[in-house]
Amino acid sequence: MTVDYQRFIDVADDWITGRPGTVVLAFFVVTAVFAAGLPAVSTDSGTESFAEDVPEEEALQDVNEKFSAPFEPDEGSTQLIQRGENVLSKRGLLRMLTVQERLADDPDMRVVATESAARQVARQLDPGAETLESERDAVERATTGEIRTAVRTLARENPRFTALLSDDFNPTAASASATIGIVTHEVPAGLDTGTGQGSASPLESIQIEARYVADAAGGDIVVFGSGITAVEFGTVISDSLLIVVPAAVVLIALFLIVAYRDLVDLLLGLTGLSMTIVWTFGFMGFAGIAFSQILIAVPPLLLAVGIDFGIHAINRYREERLTEDDPVRAMRTTTDQLLVAFFIVTTTTVIGFSSNLVSDLPPIREFGVVAAIGIAFTFLVFGVFLPSLKLYTDGLRERYPIPTFSQTPIGSEGSTLGSGLSLGVFVARRLPVAFLLISVVAAGGAGYYAAGIDTTFSQEQFLPPEETADFYDALPEPFEPSEYTITATINFLEDNFESSEDDEVVVYVEAPMERNTALESIYRAGENPPDTFVRDGRHARETSIVTVILAYQERDPRFDALVARNDRNANGIPDRNLGEVYDYLFASPARDRALDYLTEDRRSARVVYSVKGDESDAAITADARTVADRYRMGATATGGIVVFEAISAIIFDSAILSLGLALAGTAVFLLFVYWVLEGQASLGLANLVPIVVTVAFVGGSMRYLGFSLNAFTATVLAMTIGLGIDYSVHLTHRYIDERRLQPTTLDALTRSVYGTGGALLGSVLTTVFGIGVLVLSVFPAIGDFGLLTALSVIYAFLSSLLVLPSALVVWERIFGEGSESVAVPARTNEDI
Template sequence: MPAKLDYQRFIDAADGWITGRPGTVVLVFFVLTAGFAVGLPSVSTESGTEQFSEEVPAEQALQDVNDKFSDPFAPDEGSTQLIQREENVLSKQGLLRMLRVQERMADDPDMRVVSTESAARIVARQLDPSAATLEEEIDAVERATPSEIRVAVGTLARENPGFASLLSDDFNPTAAYASATVGIVRHEVPTGISSGSGQGGASPLEPIQLEAVYVADAAGGDIVVFGSGVISQEFGTVIGDSLLIVVPAAVFFIILFLVVAYRDLVDLVLGTLALGMAIIWTFGFMGFAGIAFSQILIAVPPLLLAVGIDFGIHAINRYREERLVEDDPVRAMRTTTDQLLVAFFIVTATTVIGFSSNLVSGLLPIREFGVVAAIGIVFTFLVFGVFLPALKLYTDDLRERYPIPTLSQSPIGSEGSSLGGVLSVGVSLAKRIPVLLLLVAVVSSGYAAYYASGIDTSFSQEQFLPPEETADFYDVLPEPFKPGEYTITATINFLEDNFESSEDDETVIFVEGPMERNSALESMWKAGEDPPDTFVRDGRHARETSIVTVILAYQERDPAFDALVARNDRNANGIPDQNLDEVYDYLFTSPARGQTLEYLTEDRRNARVVYAVKADESDADVTDDTRAVAERYRMGATATGSIVVFKAISDIIFESAIVSLGLAIAGTAAFLVFIYWVLEGRATLGIANLVPIVVTVAFVAGSMRYLGFSLNAFTATVLAMTIGLGIDYSVHLTHRYIDERELQPTVLSALSRTVYGTGGALLGSVLTTMFGIGVLVLSVFPAIGDFGLIAALSVFYAFVASLVVLPSALVVWERLFGAGGVDAATPGADRSGGVSGPTTTTD
């Protein structure tokens, strides 16, 4: 046997505290829990896509664009949409309803209204051109007859192109009919509105728009208030509703399995208390660390509950088994913790490696998920590895002194059971065809991994939206668990279905350089010639909006400006190519100043160019073509815009998933090799331990593609997480096998005892983990439900691979690196042990 490092002194020290001073240990943990509870009120929520785009270079460029190309002296403004429907909005009653809602909002100083606009206001001013206020416009509509309103609507339809854009697609100017309209209310806000591509973050418009909801409701009719504040508020509500459903459901299933596993009220309370403590520690840490609770972190509580129950079952069950042969509870617990702390440590370390691999992600929320999950697993190890054994020993001492009822203290699982026969199928295969089984596992895993290479990667606003309609089963939930009604998705779909939108999308290029250089405008315009296929064309040129198009348009409105441009246009193409500072000076002092500032900064150092792109083109093609056009610019140019930002995030998600998976596998392999060298002096045992988890990852990835799942902001963490959670089963089996190999005469008898002894506990563990994580399918967010389903599937695969593949891997490992043949007796082993006598030991 190769030499092993002496680690036992550390285990003995922990054993000494747990069994020698259980009351002190329990008190210390309660004090720590109270300390972490202080951080709970500091936990905030964050939602939507904005959090994922914060550190993406294209997003930072887009924010620079939006910040720079606006009037720096203008107050920050945000807008509220008033969506009126379910009636003829052009009837007298419909027009008055919209006008009165806008009037009430404008009269409320808390709503900070700067301006309002609507089809109703346009009609009122057509009826009475002298009307200058909402009150006067209301009077104009009240005085008008239905026929006068029809005439006004018909005139506006012919003469005002912008009028129809505020009305639904079924607008009939002859009948003066439309089933829906959109009114706009602009507000001055005390803090800035997000200037990026994301949505869902905290919005200063939230209190304003919530007040607007009350105003609209008081006016009667069906007027829906929509805007960033409503989105922010509803995203926060959905997170709370999801937690209110998912966490109790996870607790319910876990307690159900605890009842079956423990069959004792006191032990049930102890296990539940430990679970609650792990959650409090984790959320308290988030509060102290300033990590906001986001949609992706909804998965953390079920994960911790699932892992915690796994540890709890092993700890309580192993102690009960030791009590069958040891009357002294202290010695029984010392034996329990002496063995379990090692297994728990290995499981915790590998799980932390799996979660921590997400720290390489370029997206902050995924990194935060990795940090919170890893810290939570460490807390779970401490609570269930140290606190729960000490509390169990302390309460058992109280049972002996006081009449505390004890229902059952018998362990679960025994050799010779029908369940053990089913679970030992992997041992039977290892006895007959271990090499062939490993070859089949390698080939099938390779094919699954190759098949998974075609999995899609996506990132979109829709993945963060609540469903338009919740599933029917939510209706049977009692309050307060029953979720509310969500309007965001329904409102967005209504706008898309009923209002004309631009047939084209947009992409943006942010230009940095001296815009007064003579060639600046010519080179900018030339970059749009012969555009890529995804760009919309106007002849041979891309359809663009820029400072060049502002100049071309203003020439037609101002003869003096036209003459100025002509004097400085040497090639007579309408684009000035000398004395550009004079041209810009004229624009900045003209009525076109506002429009100029949208495309050129006042210091003439930056420009914004907006290109129209075809709506049916893929984000990947649009992004590639936008970057290609940006490379045509002689000055510094950055491709940006929402399409480019979301594609960049999608690329980062894919890269993060692959890199974190590679790091998780490499880190876990290195740790297992090291830890088995430390514990057993056999480093190669770590490689055998890793075989089933590699098989699991390949099959999980292949199943994701087969079932139609994509790698997105939520599922990108699943593959690395599979290693963290799935390694649990192979570690428990391998660690138990090491102990049995010292006692049994052959490898196969040791494997048989391993599976019979620990298989039952692992089955209970996999059921609680699957249900604990699987309850995420109940989340109001469909993306979180997908995450829960895939995570539960990965746990099941890991369990099956550990029972079926690991025995053959250990047999082959014994042939290559073991002390003797597979059927040879271990020197010094008790040959009378065989596989016949009963055993219930499990870790």
């Protein structure tokens, strides 16, 4: 049984071959509409968007909003990183003070406070100095000996002073190679306080201007902050696109020259590619989808798939013209066959990309949406527009002296190329069952090995390289990438300054904190801590409202007595009348410290635990969640380490779920579509065998080559199905047509490989190089994505040529004999 789908194909054929000029004009009008959406496309870079909707990140946002932070909620900070000289020399101190003074005097900087080691030295020299100008005067008047004395005194008495200096600080010599100055700005619009980096902030214009101020003061003072980060993240996206897209176009154009060998056909293909990109970007603008790092992969992806479709369309049309003089009838036969194949390929590809919609990470979902919509646009452009434009221009060739070069198809029967691609048929002729079993067993082994792939997520994956490759220097403007300071600055800070930012986790408590057991629960959760936690005896090293209470007891005898009266088990932790205890504490000098760990409404608390920096993020996160589970009230483990580990887990889960859905969705669709087309649903199983082999080997190769599943490569496995199914569908669909015309299965396979293999080879080369060009991206992670995607395409091509013939022979032996798919007579041109 088959379903009569031909009437739908006939409608499309009528428009493509009967009204090509109208179709071309309509597509150009739609292109103009989508072009109107291009200006609305914005950029969204960094890790912040990946953290959206992650429970641990939401908890961290709540912590940052509810508890006191180093700066007020309407303030932001700029770091002035001074290096390259002894920053504690008179000249070094004056340079820092000069920059801070110039920033403070500029109303556009909105400076509300400044701090630096230079200011502390100046105030030590002249306790009466209260302004930056007077502090600069104090340093200018001081002798070298007085400055050294001031530095040594501060080193003994002020821990904050040494915290602002690099690790090589020598108090005896009064020298340090680097220091950090802090400038606080009033930013009424507020700042994001999550774990992410790279999102735009109101500090952009302030910190860009601060760069000019620092440069004008001389010395090596680097301006660093969230505004600078946002600017450079946006710049690296545009730089990557400016390098990758033209490179992809040039490479694809070169392959088109070889594949088409005709100038007009080359221009037709490039027109279709341009139209696809404009439609996709215009859709993003209208849909409000910002362009993120992961979306850098979409343009080369669409270019590669689009040219694949284009090669198949032009090559198939040229094949028909070898035996058909009428171009309209030749194009009608071409579209009659290819529209079905393109529809199957497009649907399975869309299923592969759309499977990313199940991800809990918004950027991966957006990638799935944009890629799926782009592939649908590619189908319309190359399945309808390109054939119409080809037919229209061929009509113009007959009326005008338009140069025409080669119009012969690639990989025609009898060619050396066609013979070289028929190895799979040779194997299928002799050992189809044995080879198929070997392929399946090998794929199973590769899949089992792939189960050990690591999953990672970190800020470093989103950072531009500290130093760009030398070949970028050879690029002319505007293709030469900008200079990036983010990574170098971060590495410098990590290498030269002590920081405990990555050595702590937070437990966020949401419960009535006046409940008698509240403080006891917090304290007991830290007893006998897990191995990754830093210990103070048998208790975890923590800071919380409990430690604030214990510390203030030593300073205030009345408070100590109050706590003792309300400590029923005499362990030093009050366990009744907690409201009275909090009232006293909030009315004392310890109020600000207490508000760091307990909200004023007494309904939320945070507990900060120190953890061992040499432990893995996975182990720390697991132990943090274990401790959070000990609380007798609602508690969530959070902090930068926990959030990133949670995102890593989501990436892994998303990759596996997307892969499963893509495989299942593709299998169901292939079973359905071959039941509709041929009355043989089981043909979909044969069609699916090469892609299963491909996915298994891609996963195994990822682990063997040392690639991990991250925010970028997590989509590769599902994408492999979407891209790789192309080759097996084209070959299977051609086999169906040839099976009606050839006397035996092997003859049909041979003719299919000869007729389609050349186009498949041409498309695989353009796809591999079109997507592989992503290795030129200044984002290393995007380069890995391009390399793996190109590898998956190569595997899919080889599996289709080597494994699919044996799968089809075995399918014929089990299901094909006597079936309607074999018995259906060939359609003649008069029937179409």
